[in-house]
Amino acid sequence: MIKQHFPAASELVYGCMGLGGSWDNNPITDADRRTAQEAVETALASGINMFDHADIYTLGKAEAIFGEILAAQPGLREKMILQSKCAIRFADDSGPKRYDFSAQWINRRVDESLKRLNIEQLDILMLHRPDPLIELDEVAETIGALIAHGKIKHIGVSNMNGFQMQYLQSALNSPIVVNQLELSLAARHFVEDGITFNTSENTQSGFASGTLEYCLSNQVQLQAWGALAQGRYTGGPTQGPFDAATAAMVSDLAQQYEVAAETIILAWLRRHPARIQPIIGTTNPQRIKACADASACTLSREDWYALFETARGNEVP
Numbered sequence: 143m144i145k146q147h148f149p150a151a152s153e154l155v156y157g158c159m160g161l162g163g164s165w166d167n168n169p170i171t172d173a174d175r176r177t178a179q180e181a182v183e184t185a186l187a188s189g190i191n192m193f194d195h196a197d198i199y200t201l202g203k204a205e206a207i208f209g210e211i212l213a214a215q216p217g218l219r220e221k222m223i224l225q226s227k228c229a230i231r232f233a234d235d236s237g238p239k240r241y242d243f244s245a246q247w248i249n250r251r252v253d254e255s256l257k258r259l260n261i262e263q264l265d266i267l268m269l270h271r272p273d274p275l276i277e278l279d280e281v282a283e284t285i286g287a288l289i290a291h292g293k294i295k296h297i298g299v300s301n302m303n304g305f306q307m308q309y310l311q312s313a314l315n316s317p318i319v320v321n322q323l324e325l326s327l328a329a330r331h332f333v334e335d336g337i338t339f340n341t342s343e344n345t346q347s348g349f350a351s352g353t354l355e356y357c358l359s360n361q362v363q364l365q366a367w368g369a370l371a372q373g374r375y376t377g378g379p380t381q382g383p384f385d386a387a388t389a390a391m392v393s394d395l396a397q398q399y400e401v402a403a404e405t406i407i408l409a410w411l412r413r414h415p416a417r418i419q420p421i422i423g424t425t426n427p428q429r430i431k432a433c434a435d436a437s438a439c440t441l442s443r444e445d446w447y448a449l450f451e452t453a454r455g456n457e458v459p
């Protein structure tokens with residue numbers, strides 16, 4: 143679906159949250175620069191041309207370090223599709239952590255992101271998390287003006303359910319092109335919600351029914367954050383009672399399909415008909431390369447269900 147708007151878009155997105163060093167105001171170090179340079183180069187060499195940012199990642203340093211790379215190699219910009227987000231505000235002298243869809247905040251943060259990234263236009267601006275204090279007309283006017291002035295090409299959202307999207311879309315003149323949600327073999331509530339409907343198991347799914355269907359019916363690209371499940375099935379620390387068994391199955395399947403373990407994790411997401419676009423957040427070049435085979439691996443129905451049931455620790459109802 144993203145290809146409707148960006149025909150050359152890669153199947154994977156590189157997530158830049160890990161670039162820029164620490165989440166504080168310490169300056170960017172040369173080591174941070176080397177890490178970022180290597181990650182971006184490895185992503186591009188692996189065929190990944192979409193990059194995901196947010197104004198808050200490492201407090202602006204992720205965008206700034208990326209902007210340094212673009213300044214040093216201006217030819218890279220046209221090979222990339224760049225998206226960023228705004229609307230999360232951390233606690234500061236004016237108040238607690240909060241979300242802010244006001245015109246003043248959105249406009250300010252877009253200008254700051256463009257400046258840090260050293261670019262004229264964001265390909266996609268996403269509203270990072272739904273603001274309960276949303277003033278619909280104000281947001282619509284702000285987004286319309288940002289598009290009209292060429293500061294953003296498209297609008298997207300993140301962590302929104304289908305009803306919130308429908309409400310926002312009702313006031314916008316441009317289509318919402320992306321919704322970014324946590325979706326993975328670990329964050330599998332988007333599947334649980336559908337299959338446990340009408341059973342007592344459904345109470346803990348935490349996923350708003352109809353969100354997948356809204357996105358699919360309205361050509362909204364679903365992007366998965368946390369797509370690698372932070373490595374919990376691919377050699378990273380386990381976090382739940384069924385993780386060890388799932389990691390063992392992932393390892394067996396990797397041998398069987400002759401791909402890396404990370405590829406199996408991404409293939410599980412990509413086997414879903416929603417054609418989810420995984421965002422990979424690893425800064426490790428070996429792991430970035432290991433993800434790049436994802437499109438070469440299609441899991442069988444049986445293996446997809448076997449992974450799902452092992453990860454949830456129980457067969458489907």
Ligand SMILES: NC(=O)c1ccc[n+]([C@@H]2O[C@H](COP(=O)([O-])OP(=O)(O)OC[C@H]3O[C@@H](n4cnc5c(N)ncnc54)[C@H](OP(=O)(O)O)[C@@H]3O)[C@@H](O)[C@H]2O)c1
Pocket residue numbers: 156157158159160194195270300301322323366367368369370371372373374376377378379421422423424425426429
């Ligand atoms: N919209 C939102 O609200 C939202 C929220 C969170 C993230 N995001 C976006 O989604 C992207 C991906 O999210 P994410 O970083 O949470 O998810 P991820 O890709 O599932 O996980 C990446 C993290 O897990 C670690 N990791 C991965 N595989 C590992 C392994 N085998 N062993 C040890 N550690 C491993 C990585 O460390 P190494 O770097 O050392 O490999 C990195 O810290 C972010 O970069 C950001 O762009 C969006």
